[in-house]
Amino acid sequence: MAAVEPFAHFERETHTVNGVKTVVLTAGRGQPLVFFHGAGIWHGLKFALPWTERFRVIVPMHPGIGESGDDPAMTDIHDYVMHYLDLFDALRLDKFHLVGFSLGGWLAANFAVEHGHRVERLVLVGSAGLRGKERPKGDFFSLPPEQIPSLLVSNFDVIKPYLPDNPKDLDFMGERYREGATLARLLWEHPYDTKLPRYLHRLTMPTMLVWGEEDRLLPVQNAELWRRHIPKAQLQTFKGAGHLVLDEKREAVDAVQRFLS
Amino acid sequence: MSGNIRFDFMHFMPYIHLPPNQKEHHSLWVDFPNKYYDPERGRELYQRYLAELVLADKLGFDAVVVNEHHNTAYSMMAAPNLIAAAIIPQTRNAKICVWGTPPNLEYPNRLAEEYAMLDVLSQGRLEVAFPLGTGMEYWANPISPATARDRFRESIDIILQAWTQDGPTTYYGDFYTYRYLNPWPRPYQKPYPPCYIVGTGSPETVELAGKLGFGYASVFVTKPRALELNQQLRRSAAQHGHQLRPEQLPLQVITYVAETQDKAEQEAIEHIRFFFEDALRTTPTFLAPPGYLSVDQLKKRAALADKLHGGFNFEAINEAFFVAVGTAEQVVERIEEWGERMGTNHFNILGAIGNMPHWKVVKNLSFFAEDVMPRLRRGAGLERRAAAE
Numbered sequence: 238m239a240a241v242e243p244f245a246h247f248e249r250e251t252h253t254v255n256g257v258k259t260v261v262l263t264a265g266r267g268q269p270l271v272f273f274h275g276a277g278i279w280h281g282l283k284f285a286l287p288w289t290e291r292f293r294v295i296v297p298m299h300p301g302i303g304e305s306g307d308d309p310a311m312t313d314i315h316d317y318v319m320h321y322l323d324l325f326d327a328l329r330l331d332k333f334h335l336v337g338f339s340l341g342g343w344l345a346a347n348f349a350v351e352h353g354h355r356v357e358r359l360v361l362v363g364s365a366g367l368r369g370k371e372r373p374k375g376d377f378f379s380l381p382p383e384q385i386p387s388l389l390v391s392n393f394d395v396i397k398p399y400l401p402d403n404p405k406d407l408d409f410m411g412e413r414y415r416e417g418a419t420l421a422r423l424l425w426e427h428p429y430d431t432k433l434p435r436y437l438h439r440l441t442m443p444t445m446l447v448w449g450e451e452d453r454l455l456p457v458q459n460a461e462l463w464r465r466h467i468p469k470a471q472l473q474t475f476k477g478a479g480h481l482v483l484d485e486k487r488e489a490v491d492a493v494q495r496f497l498s
Numbered sequence: 499m500s501g502n503i504r505f506d507f508m509h510f511m512p513y514i515h516l517p518p519n520q521k522e523h524h525s526l527w528v529d530f531p532n533k534y535y536d537p538e539r540g541r542e543l544y545q546r547y548l549a550e551l552v553l554a555d556k557l558g559f560d561a562v563v564v565n566e567h568h569n570t571a572y573s574m575m576a577a578p579n580l581i582a583a584a585i586i587p588q589t590r591n592a593k594i595c596v597w598g599t600p601p602n603l604e605y606p607n608r609l610a611e612e613y614a615m616l617d618v619l620s621q622g623r624l625e626v627a628f629p630l631g632t633g634m635e636y637w638a639n640p641i642s643p644a645t646a647r648d649r650f651r652e653s654i655d656i657i658l659q660a661w662t663q664d665g666p667t668t669y670y671g672d673f674y675t676y677r678y679l680n681p682w683p684r685p686y687q688k689p690y691p692p693c694y695i696v697g698t699g700s701p702e703t704v705e706l707a708g709k710l711g712f713g714y715a716s717v718f719v720t721k722p723r724a725l726e727l728n729q730q731l732r733r734s735a736a737q738h739g740h741q742l743r744p745e746q747l748p749l750q751v752i753t754y755v756a757e758t759q760d761k762a763e764q765e766a767i768e769h770i771r772f773f774f775e776d777a778l779r780t781t782p783t784f785l786a787p788p789g790y791l792s793v794d795q796l797k798k799r800a801a802l803a804d805k806l807h808g809g810f811n812f813e814a815i816n817e818a819f820f821v822a823v824g825t826a827e828q829v830v831e832r833i834e835e836w837g838e839r840m841g842t843n844h845f846n847i848l849g850a851i852g853n854m855p856h857w858k859v860v861k862n863l864s865f866f867a868e869d870v871m872p873r874l875r876r877g878a879g880l881e882r883r884a885a886a887e
C-alpha cells in the first residue's frame with residue numbers, strides 16, 4: 238500500500254450524478270478553483286495544498302478514475318463536460334478558476350470552449366487533446382504498467398511514496414487497468430480531438446499554459462501547439478520536471494497561484 | 499460417445515523461419531518486426547500448409563479449421579476467408595471451419611457476405627466461429643478494446659439478421675447503421691451455417707453463446723476450466739431454451755501419434771515447446787489491452803501468469819491441457835476418456851504443431867486417420883475396456 242495518505246487535508250463528499258458515484262475532494266477557503274486531474278489521481282494532491290491557502294480547491298474525481306464510479310456509456314470528452322455541468326449545478330458552482338492537467342487539461346479546454354462565461358481563468362498543465370507532430374516514443378497504452386510511473390516524472394522520489402512496494406501489486410495493477418479502460422473508451426480510437434483547434438479561439442478568458450520541460454509523455458513541444466491556437470495564452474515551462482510538473486516543481490504551483498490571484 | 503464422432507484438423511499456418519535472435523524479442527505478436535517475413539518462404543509455406551489441409555480431407559478428417567490473427571509469426575492467416583476460398587475447390591467432403599474473423603474487427607455486412615459466399619462455394623460445408631479476438635488483435639486493428647464486447651454483440655446481431663430475415667431490412671445500432679441490409683449472396687445452409695463462439699472462456703461470451711444457441715469452442719484453457727465452461731454453456735443454453743448437442747462443444751486436443759510413446763514424444767516435444775515458448779510468446783500488456791478484460795479477470799490472469807512463469811515443461815503442459823502424444827492406442831484412450839468427461843464427440847485436432855516439418859505433419863495425420871479415427875468411430879476403445887473388465 239501507499240506509504241502516505243494521498244488526499245490529506247481534503248474533505249471528501251460523494252455525489253450521485255446521473256447515477257454515477259462522483260467523489261469530490263475539497264480543501265481551503267476563498268474563490269473556487271476547480272482542478273481536473275489526469276487519467277489517474279493515485280499520486281495524490283499534496284502539490285495543491287499551497288492553493289488551498291487562497292482558494293477553495295475542488296477536485297472532482299472523474300467517473301472511471303480513482304474513487305468515483307464507472308459509467309461505460311461515457312465514451313467521449315463531451316460526456317464528461319455534461320457530467321460536470323450536472324455536478325456543478327449540484328455544488329452550486331457558477332464561476333470558478335479552472336485548472337486542468339493532462340487528460341483533465343483536454344477536458345478543461347472543452348469545458349471552457351463551451352461554457353467560457355463560467356471560467357474566470359484557465360490553466361492547462363501538460364494538456365492532452367491536440368494532435369502534435371511530437372509523438373511520445375512509446376504510447377501510454379502500450380507501456381507495461383510498471384513502467385508508467387517512472388515515465389511521468391523527472392524525479393521518481395516525488396511519486397514513490399504513492400506507489401506500492403511491489404510494482405506488480407495486483408490491487409494497484411487492477412485499479413490502473415480499470416482507469417486504462419476508462420481512458421481507452423475515451424481515446425483509444427482517437428487519442429486527440431481533431432475538431433478542438435477549430436474552437437480554441439473561444440478561450441477568451443486569461444489562459445496559462447504550464448509544461449515540464451522533461452515531459453516524456455506529452456513532450457513540451459505540445460505547448461507551442463496550444464499557443465498557436467491560443468495566442469494570448471502565457472506559457473511557462475519548468476526545467477527538471479516531467480509530465481507531473483505540478484507534483485515535481487513547487488515553482489509551477491506558485492506560478493499558477495500568481496496567475497490566478 | 500453419442501452421435502457421430504467428429505474430427506477436425508486445425509492449422510495455424512505459422513511463419514516458422516524466425517531469425518536467430520528471435521528470443522530477444524519479447525513477443526512474436528504485435529510489434530515483432532515484419533522485416534523478418536520473407537514472401538518467397540511465405541509462399542512455400544502457404545503451398546505446404548494448403549496441401550496439409552487438403553490431405554486432411556483426403557484422409558477422412560471431417561473438417562478443416564482455419565483462424566485469424568494479425569501482426570504475428572504465429573499465423574499467416576490474417577484473412578482466413580482467403581484460405582478457406584483456396585481450399586474449397588481442393589476438398590470434397592470436409593467441412594470448412596472459419597473460426598474465424600472477429601466480427602467486431604470487420605464490417606458485419608461484409609462478413610455476412612463473405613461467409614455466405616464461402617457457404618455457397620462449398621455447397622454448404624461452411625462452419626463459422628466468432629471470436630472476440632485475442633488482446634493482441636486490438637493493437638493491430640483500429641478498434642477500441644474497451645468497446646469490443648458491445649461491438650462484438652452488435653455485429654453478430656447484424657450478421658444473424660442478414661442471414662435470417664429477407665432483405666432489405668434496416669438496422670439502427672450503436673455502432674452501425676444499415677439503411678439497406680440486403681447482402682447477396684445468402685448462405686447455402688438454412689437458416690445459416692452452424693455457428694460457434696470461440697474463445698478462452700470469459701463469462702460474457704459463454705453466456706452469449708448460450709443465448710444464441712451457438713456452440714462454444716474453448717481454446718488454450720486448462721482441463722478443469724474447459725469442463726467448467728462446458729457446464730456453464732449447457733446451463734446457459736438450457737436457460738435460453740436451447741438443447742445443446744455434444745458436437746457443439748469442440749474439444750481442442752494437441753495430438754501427435756507415432757509408433758511408440760518414446761518416438762511420439764521425441765518427435766513432437768520440440769515443436770510443442772516452440773509453440774508454447776515462442777509462437778505464443780507475448781507480453782501481458784499485449785494480451786490484455788485496456789478494457790479488454792474485466793478488472794477481476796485481469797487480476798486472476800495476472801496471478802496465474804506469475805504461477806506459470808518458469809519456462810516450458812512438457813509434463814506440466816501435458817497435465818494442464820488436452821495433450822495426446824503417444825501411440826494410437828494411448829491417443830484413442832485419452833480422446834475417448836476426455837470425450838466422455840467433457841460430454842462431447844467433436845475433437846479439434848491440433849496436428850500441425852508449431853514449427854513441425856511437413857513429414858511429421860503427414861505422418862501424424864496419417865497415423866491418426868488410419869489407427870485412431872477408425873477405432874474411435876467404432877467405439878473400439880469402449881469394447882476393449884468392456885472386454886478387459
